[in-house]
Amino acid sequence: MTQKTEYLWEIPPTGKMRVPGRLYATRRLLDRILADNAPTQVANVATLPGIVSASLAMPDMHWGYGFPIGGVAAFDIDQGVVSPGGVGYDINCGVRLMASELTEDAVKPHIQDLVNRMFAQIPCGVGAGRGIKLSAAELADVATSGARWAVARDLGDAGDLTFIEENGCIPGADPDQVSKHATQRGTDQIGTLGSGNHFLEIGCVERIYDPTAAAVLGLFPGQVTVIIHCGSRGYGHQICDDYLPRMDRAARAYGIELPDRQLACAPLTSSEGQAYLGAMRCAVNYSFANRQVIAHQLRQVFAATLNLQADRIGLRTVYEVAHNIAKIETHQVDGVERRLCVHRKGATRAFAGQRDEVPPPYRAIGQPVLIPGDMGRYSYVLTGTAHALQETFGSTCHGAGRALSRRGAIKAAGKRNIVAELAKQGILVKSAGRRTVQEEMSEAYKDVTDVVDACEQAGISTKVARLRPLACVKG
């Protein structure tokens, strides 16, 4: 590996690599990165047909399955491939940030009640169904309409849609490409959080780094915020699962050599590639709808708990990002405009304001990027940059990245009462299970500040604000 800049490391193309691998990291982050298999996975992705420029990894990278977590790869739309392993099982796992009109002082006395109601109203935890019951026809509507489906049913404001990636509805979803098994799993999970690292967080703006951008986003110190982190639930998991064997067969049929079978893929122009894209987009829209419904439920919880009118509470959508997705985008590559299928596996789009995809009110500052840290420390709001468009197909990190394995975290937690420790710090945590809290404790994650600083120093995003958690509901 060679050092290209202070924050960029390159794996030169060797063997069957078609392009170099490029890792964004500080030297400190790199030591940990080199201790696992993420660099090998970056190199593996570089062997896939039609990959353009480089196989990339963001500073929160770690060993995943197939693609590394934090991996970004763009494929030529005519010569390249699409791979479910580059999207993952939790298709369109993503983050929404909502900003209230309330300050920490006004909310703090009600925080226990808020958390109890959130926990009661929004199903969470392993295997949680109990979401909105959908018929197969309604589910097909969700799959093609995304968050619009929810807004049309008065589950949210039309204004929300402007501030969701793809305006909450990616075109090209094809429910005919979704199996009956996936449909079965999707019928009762809209409006549910799930488990693992998914969460709802009430926080407040702790620090502003870029006052101009913060003002455009309507963020101010002490302001209460809410973060939703979840995805497409069993519907997305099943779609990925259904397509892996199909893509495995397709890769053989098209003579694609795979260094890791989890990278199974098909040419974007093939019927198999198009079928996967059609199904994957259904899950993308399902996830947009899921977060929209949860956002609506959160507004109801705040209104009922605080006994205030909606306009006094606010909770407007600042932005919502996807971080497990493959999208057809236009990028300049060596001075030439090209249509590419950009895979982001645990990575966030980070477009500069010049792009049409950025909501008009944010064109002066760039697309907001939402980076959750961990439940004991902080999260960040960033913006995309022109440099990211030049270097990373407009991509940046998606989170802190784990420092300990799940079982390692449970072992490290031992008999500690993590909930009580966080309560002493003024952070209220409610979870469906003690094990999840241990798996997700602060020490299980890298310090997200190191990750976002690396992104900022590498020029692929800019810090706007830091949020401090007040309360967290875990699955």
Added chain:
Amino acid sequence: MHDEESGAPAWLERLDHPADEMIRVQAASLPELFERVAWAMFYCITDMAAVCPATARDVQVNAPDRDALLVRWLAELNRLHHTEGLLGAQFRVLQLDATGLRARVSGEPMDPARHTLHAEIKGVTFHGLRIESTGTGWRATVLFDM
């Protein structure tokens, strides 16, 4: 509280992975290997001591080769867990060849009063998948996306 590590059989090893669950299973024969890996998957999900083999069903899967067959077998059981609440307790391979498997799965539906779910398996991956002969038996390594 359930201590999952204390109940692990000697033939099951849980390997370190930063975000997901990687297991290694030993068995005397290939059919036993498929049976044990299935048991190990449910062991990652729940407290197996609380799962009774109350009802039995046959499960059949096909795949182009043995590695893919193991992934399909586990993915099918995981699907049944998510769609029907199945918790598997006992697994008996009735027929196994290079591309097909038929097995009898005994278990019961998830009952929140008696069963605790530790984790959700999103998917059974090919990453790091290995089925190896050890000379005296067989060994499989499987990574689950959690």
